[in-house]
Amino acid sequence: MKQDNSRRYFLKKAALGSAAVTSAPLILSASKDESILMQREYDTKVFSSNDQIQLALIGTGIQGIFDTKAALTVSGIKLVAACDLYTGRLERAKELWGDAIFTTRDYREILKRKDIDAVIIATPDHWHKQITIDALKAGKHVYCEKPMVQEWQDGQAIIDAQKASGKICQVGSQGMASLGNEKAKQLYQDGAIGDIVMLDFYNDRYSAEGAWQYPIPPDANKKTVDFDTFLGQAPKVKFEPKRFFRWRNYRDYGTGVAGDLFVHAFSTLNYVIDSHGPNRAMATGGLRYWKDGRDVPDVSITLYDYPKTATHAAFNAAFRINFIAGSGGGSGFKLIGTEGEMEIGQNSVSLKRSKLGLVPGGYSMISFPEAMQEQIRRGYAQQNLDTRTSALATGTTKWQAPKDYKGGHHDHFYNFFTAIRENGKVVQDPTFGLRAAGAALLANESYYKKEPVNWNPEEMKIG
Known part of the structure; x- marks a missing residue:
C-alpha cells in the first residue's frame, strides 16, 4: 500500500530534525509536547468596482446569513x-446589507438578472437540487449549502448540470478548505498515524436551539410566509409555522442529523485520506x-465500513449525535491509526504518538514460574522490540492557526471565488459533494429500514 511507504518516509524525515522537516518537525525527536503555528497567505489584490463578482443569496435564513457574511470577507x-x-428575512437582508439590494420571494427573478454572477443557495434541503440546476442553466456560478441533495438519487443530475x-x-x-484540514491531509500522507484503523466523530448538544427548536416570529402567517412555495414537491399540508422555521425537524424538507452534521x-474524512467513501452503514x-x-x-x-484502497487500509467509522447530552455538550473528530491519532478541527490539528506495548508485563506473566518468566523476558529482549516502540512515544504535537486567521468559512469562499476568477x-465539487452527502444519507436509509445498507462509493449509489 502507498500508506506503508508514506509511514517509512515519515519516520525517516522526522528523524532528520526540524531543519529538514516540513509537515512533521521534531515529531520523533523527543517525548514531549510541542505547539507549532500554521500559516496562511492570502492574495491582497484590490479589485475595482468594475471587477467585482456580483453575488445573490437565495435563502436568507440562519446559514444563508452566515454564508453571506463569510463571502463578503473575500475581496472583490x-x-x-x-x-x-x-418577508421578515428580506427586511433583515436590507438591515444587514443596505436598502439598495434587490429582494424577492421568487428565486427565478434572481436567476433572470444579468448583473448577478454567482448565487449562494441556502434553502431547506428539499430545494437544493431544483434551484442548483436552474441556477447553473441560467449561467450562474453556484455555492450550494450541504448536503448537496436531500436524496442521493438526485446527485447525478447536479453533476451533469454543472458539467453542461x-x-x-x-x-x-x-470547513473543507481550512488550515486544519490541509495540515491533517499533509500529516496523513506523510504517514503520521500509520494505517488508519478508526474514525471517532461525535457532536453533543444541550440546548433547544442546538436541537433545532428555532424561534418563530409572532408575525408568521399566510401573508408573510409563502408556505405553498416552501412545500414545493413535498406533501401538501396546512400552513404550519413550525414546519417552515424548524424545517430541519421534518423528513419532508430536511435530512436529519445525518445531512446536517x-x-x-x-x-x-474523505478529503484528508483521499477516499471516495464507505461501502456499508448500520444505524440506530x-x-x-x-x-x-x-x-x-x-x-x-x-x-460505517470503509474498504481498503490505494490510499487507506480498511477501517471503521463511528458517528454519534446526541441532542440531549446532559454533560453540557461538545464535539470531536479523531482519526486513529496503528501508530498515532489525529484530532482535527478547522483551526487546529493535534497529533499524538504513543508507545506500543509489545513486551508482556506482570499481568500475563503471573501464571508462570519465576524461571519461566525470566526465560520469556530474555526471548522478547532478543527481538529488540523496544527500539521501534520507544521511537513512537513522542507525546502530542499541536498545530494551531494564528490569531489573525480568517477561518475555514472564509477560506471555502476564497477557494470558490478564486476558481471563478481563474477558471x-x-x-468540493458536485462529485465530491455527492460522495459526502450519499455517505451521510446512508444513516437515514439504515435507520428507517432498520437494517444495514450497502453503498458503492465509486458509482455513488446504493447496492
Whole structure:
C-alpha cells in the first residue's frame, strides 16, 4: 500500500530534525509536547468596482446569513440581491446589507438578472437540487449549502448540470478548505498515524436551539410566509409555522442529523485520506427528548465500513449525535491509526504518538514460574522490540492557526471565488459533494429500514 511507504518516509524525515522537516518537525525527536503555528497567505489584490463578482443569496435564513457574511470577507465581492419566502428575512437582508439590494420571494427573478454572477443557495434541503440546476442553466456560478441533495438519487443530475454549464459549483461544507484540514491531509500522507484503523466523530448538544427548536416570529402567517412555495414537491399540508422555521425537524424538507452534521465529517474524512467513501452503514437511535412534532431522531449512532484502497487500509467509522447530552455538550473528530491519532478541527490539528506495548508485563506473566518468566523476558529482549516502540512515544504535537486567521468559512469562499476568477477548481465539487452527502444519507436509509445498507462509493449509489 502507498500508506506503508508514506509511514517509512515519515519516520525517516522526522528523524532528520526540524531543519529538514516540513509537515512533521521534531515529531520523533523527543517525548514531549510541542505547539507549532500554521500559516496562511492570502492574495491582497484590490479589485475595482468594475471587477467585482456580483453575488445573490437565495435563502436568507440562519446559514444563508452566515454564508453571506463569510463571502463578503473575500475581496472583490458585492451582494446585490437576496431571496426568501418570509418577508421578515428580506427586511433583515436590507438591515444587514443596505436598502439598495434587490429582494424577492421568487428565486427565478434572481436567476433572470444579468448583473448577478454567482448565487449562494441556502434553502431547506428539499430545494437544493431544483434551484442548483436552474441556477447553473441560467449561467450562474453556484455555492450550494450541504448536503448537496436531500436524496442521493438526485446527485447525478447536479453533476451533469454543472458539467453542461461549464460554471463553478462549490458545495458548502464550510470547513473543507481550512488550515486544519490541509495540515491533517499533509500529516496523513506523510504517514503520521500509520494505517488508519478508526474514525471517532461525535457532536453533543444541550440546548433547544442546538436541537433545532428555532424561534418563530409572532408575525408568521399566510401573508408573510409563502408556505405553498416552501412545500414545493413535498406533501401538501396546512400552513404550519413550525414546519417552515424548524424545517430541519421534518423528513419532508430536511435530512436529519445525518445531512446536517454527518456530512461535514465525511467531507473532512474523505478529503484528508483521499477516499471516495464507505461501502456499508448500520444505524440506530431514536427520538428521546425533543418530542415537539419532529419525525427525525435526536439521538443517532451509525457505524460505517470503509474498504481498503490505494490510499487507506480498511477501517471503521463511528458517528454519534446526541441532542440531549446532559454533560453540557461538545464535539470531536479523531482519526486513529496503528501508530498515532489525529484530532482535527478547522483551526487546529493535534497529533499524538504513543508507545506500543509489545513486551508482556506482570499481568500475563503471573501464571508462570519465576524461571519461566525470566526465560520469556530474555526471548522478547532478543527481538529488540523496544527500539521501534520507544521511537513512537513522542507525546502530542499541536498545530494551531494564528490569531489573525480568517477561518475555514472564509477560506471555502476564497477557494470558490478564486476558481471563478481563474477558471480553476474548487475543493468540493458536485462529485465530491455527492460522495459526502450519499455517505451521510446512508444513516437515514439504515435507520428507517432498520437494517444495514450497502453503498458503492465509486458509482455513488446504493447496492
